[in-house]
Amino acid sequence: MRWKKPVCVLLLAAAGAAVIAGLQRLVEPKYMGLVVEGNFTSEYYEETTPHDVIFLGNCEVYENISPIVLWREFGITSYIRGNAQQLIAQSYYLLEDTLAYETPAAVVFNVSAMQQFEQDNESYNRMTMDGMRWSSSKWNAIRATRMEDEHIIEYIFPILRFHSRFKELEPDDLKYFMGSGKVAHNGYYLRADVRPAGDLPVERRRSDYSFDPRCWEYLEKIRTLCEQNGIRLVLMKAPSLYPAWYDQWEVQIEEYAAEHDLTYVNCLEVSDDIGIDFSTDTYDAGLHMNVYGAEKMARYWGPILLEIPGVEDRRGTVSGAARGYKAGIGLDTVWQEKCDFYDRMKASQEEEFARLGYIKQFYIQ
Amino acid sequence: MSLVSYEFLAFFAIAALLYYLVPGRFQWMLLLAVSILFYAGGGAVYLLYPLATAVSTWFLALRIGKEDSVSKAYIQEHKPDKEQKKAYQAHIRKRKKRLMIAGILLNFGILAVLKYTDFFLQNLNLLIPLAGEDGSVWQAGWLLPLGISYYTFQTMGYLIDVFRGRYKPEKNLFRFMLFVTYFPQMTSGPISRFDLLREELFREHAFDGTQFTFGLWRILWGFFKKLVIADRIAPAVAMITSSPETYDGIYVLLGMLGYTLRLYADFSGCMDIVIGTSQCFGIRLPENFQRPFGAKNLSELWRRWHMTLTGWFREYVFFPVSTSRFCRAVSHLAGKAGLKTLSKKLPVYTANLIVWFVTGIWHGAAWNFVLWGLANGIVMMVSQEFAELYRGFHRRFPKADGSVYGAFQKVRTGLLFSVLLMFQYYSFGTVFAMLGSLITTGRLSQLYDGRFAELGLAGADLAVLAAGLILMLAVSVLQESGSVRKRLAERPLVLRYTAVFLLFAAILVTGCYGRGYDASRFIYNQF
Incomplete structure (x- = not known):
């Protein structure tokens, strides 16, 4: 039979591809233990309703503001598209990616990413990019930010990058083989432990305080993209005590914001107004906020965001039309589920911290 | 690239x-x-x-x-x-x-x-102080x-x-x-x-599915040897061979065998990729290896190892030197002096030593490579001198020529080759000191004293290495009775597909490549 061989070849090829796909899934990190940040980017695509506000940036965003409180107390629908050491170019392409699904009324960009244009640790690139859906934005993001010895093909076929993990496979790799669990709250990384701010390293003097021109280029691209889509861009500097945010940097950002008529809030300067207490509101000695600090930040930002046209109290309404979403879904129901998940995790961490003095999942022995 | x-x-x-x-x-x-x-x-x-x-x-x-x-x-x-x-x-x-x-x-x-x-x-620079002068000459780099x-x-x-x-x-x-x-x-x-490559390079080549597939299989096999075996063992071997003060005793043997294995898997793997690639273009290249560890003596091993280089030296150095006017004149003089046996051997031995000197320096611009080359030449000359003794032994004990003795000869030759390779990575004096250390202090228990753990070979690595070696050995044995690829091609589609797919998957998952591994440069590129 003439058709027998081609069919057999096709079946074998399909079986081979399935095995390779399975192996790939097995060796890919699941990010369900100490490090969960690798799941943040992909969780965005599980959203069922659009958002009025998108936060962009690195850890200073995804650990420092609670979208759940923004909803619960102000009715603002928001999402944080942030990752560990997310570069400004990656923020730009993640915004481009977001616009393929929805057009928010406001984008809040955390300016600390202006400090560095190039990645110094490939793991951060992988955590940010691996979860991104394939599109021209992802392709361009990889091209713009990959490190010297990173290959695009390793992003297309992650098995090429993570194959050596076959030596260190854990039970989690099988447990989460079919899919990782949810770890973030609309991109927010919840930590209910407390470690008061202590002595921080002394600010180092720099010979040059100007930002990399490529950072400026991407900030301009973010601004232009927002302008083209009728989105209000807001700049923010999160209340992180370290790494240092120099006055010289502050001046440059202030000038840029003034030049383009953008709102800029340096939370370090208004930390008293926000009500931040660095002895209780940080879980890592002042680098990032814990849930208590993040909730205070949300309460501070709520009124500011509500002043932006298009950012509204959506409680008791249904979702509007957006490219990636169905319209007419009751937002209260959707967000109630999110709030429950948030409350459960917060209560569980609080209980564990009160009992042990640390949270097991994040405890490094 | x-x-x-x-x-x-x-x-x-x-x-x-x-x-x-x-x-x-x-x-x-x-x-x-x-x-x-x-x-x-x-x-x-x-x-x-x-x-x-x-x-x-x-x-x-x-x-x-x-x-x-x-x-x-x-x-x-x-x-x-x-x-x-x-x-x-x-x-x-x-x-x-x-x-x-x-x-x-x-x-x-x-x-x-x-x-x-x-x-x-x-x-x-070494000679300058001997001449009572100070300073040193620059390095070109x-x-x-x-x-x-x-x-x-x-x-x-x-x-x-x-x-x-x-x-x-x-x-x-x-x-x-x-x-x-x-x-x-x-x-x-x-x-x-x-004259051989010309015919292959310049004639027209229509696509031949079988040749192309065979070429790809060979490339895959080369990748397996290079990435799964050679590069896996390379860091551990480098640690052992570069720190004789730390790795003595049983580790000398480990380093010796590891160095040989890595060299073979690396270079023959590279040749598999080269010849396989060329085969995909329909161009046959000469073989460089013919199961060298199946050789029963060092001369035979060298006829099966880096065959095109040894062939080149034989053709363009050994023969011209041994038949040169100089060698003939020296031989003639020796004959005149009554040293008949020597006069016969002198041209061959002179040419032999020159070939091995050049072989050594070809492999590396350092004296230890020269010594390694000369050591090979000397061992072969000594072996030739004892040829009559061997023949006498076999006449006396004809039963000693069976398969067990054959296996012994192969192991002995492989070990001798590995011992001689020590000249490549140790200094002259260290070679003997380390051999002494192996003989006098080498104990299996040394593998559990913590030094092995520092070599960076996890249990999974050892398992992969063991499986890889068994596969290499099996392929080598099968090759003795003909082309493995031809035999595989005669098998049912499912079987041959599975075999090739397993090899591919093994390379994909267990190969040492990408970030974290500094592999990717074949040892022989340096020459």
């Missing part, structure tokens, strides 16, 4: 696609273009070296060929008598020789200057063009062959350039002969 890189795979795929798309008469031109592109990938300036070699050798060979034509025409026209003809031919030969020597001096000169200047200067030893040897073989009248010189410069720069073989060999 490393042979084990994504870039190479993409380059190969595009080149192969274009190769079978262009009309057959343009195929060699396409190969030349991609070969130049391949080499230029490592820095366009380095392309000047092989091009200089190609142009100079092509020109000189053409001139040599022209001398032959002129000579023939002269003889036909003038019809000289026997004496005149002889004198004229001697005159022509002298002119040809001059041209050949010019080519050899120029090209080996480039190789010598680039590869051995620092070696020379280092030795000079020149970068070596990729594969310079290979293409220099290949082109010089061509020049000598043309001089000897074995074949006519190539008239087309571009065809000759392809012979010099043919990309699969340029960086690591095998060293080909022009």
